[in-house]
Amino acid sequence: MRLDVVTIFPEYLDPLRAALLGRAIDRGLIEVGVHDLRNWTHDVHRAVDDAPYGGGPGMVMKPQIWGPALDEVCGENTRLVVPTPAGRPFTQAMAHQYAAEEHLVFACGRYEGIDQRVIDDAARRMPVDEVSIGDYVLVGGEAAVLVMVEAVVRLLPGVLGNSRSAEEDSFSDGLLEGPSYTRPEVWRDLAVPDVLRSGNHALIDRWRRDQALERTVRRRPELIGLLPEGSLDKHDLKV
Numbered sequence: 001m002r003l004d005v006v007t008i009f010p011e012y013l014d015p016l017r018a019a020l021l022g023r024a025i026d027r028g029l030i031e032v033g034v035h036d037l038r039n040w041t042h043d044v045h046r047a048v049d050d051a052p053y054g055g056g057p058g059m060v061m062k063p064q065i066w067g068p069a070l071d072e073v074c075g076e077n078t079r080l081v082v083p084t085p086a087g088r089p090f091t092q093a094m095a096h097q098y099a100a101e102e103h104l105v106f107a108c109g110r111y112e113g114i115d116q117r118v119i120d121d122a123a124r125r126m127p128v129d130e131v132s133i134g135d136y137v138l139v140g141g142e143a144a145v146l147v148m149v150e151a152v153v154r155l156l157p158g159v160l161g162n163s164r165s166a167e168e169d170s171f172s173d174g175l176l177e178g179p180s181y182t183r184p185e186v187w188r189d190l191a192v193p194d195v196l197r198s199g200n201h202a203l204i205d206r207w208r209r210d211q212a213l214e215r216t217v218r219r220r221p222e223l224i225g226l227l228p229e230g231s232l233d234k235h236d237l238k239v
């Protein structure tokens with residue numbers, strides 16, 4: 001997979017080259033390009049924004065700059081992803097879809113966003129997704145790209161070590177994960193639940209399932225209704 005990011009703050013994407021993602025790049029599992037949008041400006045001020053038609057607060061990013069940038073960065077097999085507060089919610093299912101793509105390009109807007117004609121023009125040549133990572137307002141798209149890239153790249157074969165597989169994720173069975181514990185057995189007079197030290201893996205699995213169900217009902221009750229038919233057995237229904 002190749003990922004490209006177009007932004008006016010390329011340094012904001014430096015974390016892509018750290019830790020797990022950095023190791024995935026070093027191991028050739030992914031290729032990453034970060035491009036400064038101002039490289040496609042021609043005026044002395046390197047302007048990328050202008051006042052919005054129809055008035056209103058803030059500035060809008062210029063199509064004459066974004067257009068040539070995306071023409072150069074996008075290819076024949078590109079899916080363009082544009083973070084925006086008005087986007088479709090980014091989900092684990094979308095992360096899996098994106099992990100199967102050959103080439104993702106992320107267009108990071110700033111100010112009040114990118115002129116809509118940039119998205120409309122790109123959509124004439126490639127799949128374009130306008131996506132939001134959550135119902136809160138950021139200052140630009142870069143933080144959203146870091147979130148999405150991490151969610152996608154961790155799903156690629158070989159990225160997560162043997163000690164961890166994406167199949168065990170929260171949401172893989174539609175429920176939130178339950179609590180986790182490690183040594184010591186007692187810490188600040190708080191003990192690890194006895195069942196986890198019992199060695200009885202059937203009981204442990206049952207306990208973990210109960211904890212996941214209880215946590216999901218308490219924190220995200222709407223997920224229960226989304227479980228596939230038959231997901232809950234008669235024991236689950238007692239929880």
Ligand SMILES: CC(C)N1CCN(Cc2ccc(Cn3ccc4ccc(-c5n[nH]c(N)c5C#N)cc43)cc2)CC1
Nearest residue numbers: 083084085109110132133134136137138139140141144
């Ligand atoms: C008409 C007028 C009164 N409107 C009032 C509300 N404004 C909403 C507005 C507010 C801030 C920004 C800043 N910004 C620029 C590019 C950009 C990309 C992503 C995000 C973003 N925020 N939150 C998310 N989950 C995001 C994602 N993914 C934010 C971005 C962009 C847009 C838009 C203008």
